[in-house]
Amino acid sequence: MDQKEMNNMEGMEPDTIFFEDEDGNEYEFAVRDYFFYNGDEYALLTEVGQEADENGEECIVCKVEAVTGENGEEDEEFVLIEDEGLAEKLIEIANTRLADDEEE
Numbered sequence: 001m002d003q004k005e006m007n008n009m010e011g012m013e014p015d016t017i018f019f020e021d022e023d024g025n026e027y028e029f030a031v032r033d034y035f036f037y038n039g040d041e042y043a044l045l046t047e048v049g050q051e052a053d054e055n056g057e058e059c060i061v062c063k064v065e066a067v068t069g070e071n072g073e074e075d076e077e078f079v080l081i082e083d084e085g086l087a088e089k090l091i092e093i094a095n096t097r098l099a100d101d102e103e104e
Contacts (some may be wrong), residue, residue: 016048017078033097034064037090043078044094061090 016030029045037043041064050058062078069075081087 017045019078029060033094033101035093035097037093040064040068042081042090044098045078059091059094061087061094081101 017029017031019027019029021027028048030048031043032046033044034041035044043062043064045060046063047058060080062080065077065079067075068078081090
């Protein structure tokens with residue numbers, strides 16, 4: 001079992017990441033799931049502190065890219081998906097995975 005699977009186990013805190021918009025506002029997101037599509041790794045994120053509405057939680061999908069930090073250690077970078085068609089497909093996959101998890 002790798003670290004990501006361990007972090008997604010029930011009872012454990014999910015990974016948390018922060019995004020900053022062009023105005024300097026910071027947003028905190030929790031990683032709900034990691035998955036692969038066409039050989040690339042993606043993460044399903046939900047904003048921390050957001051209330052779910054009648055449509056459920058609002059989620060975004062980011063591509064996970066390996067980067068080397070200043071200290072030489074490998075780290076992950078979460079990149080927003082700009083291709084709308086790809087983003088729609090990834091959200092469809094993520095929703096299916098979440099629905100399957102809820103059924104178990």
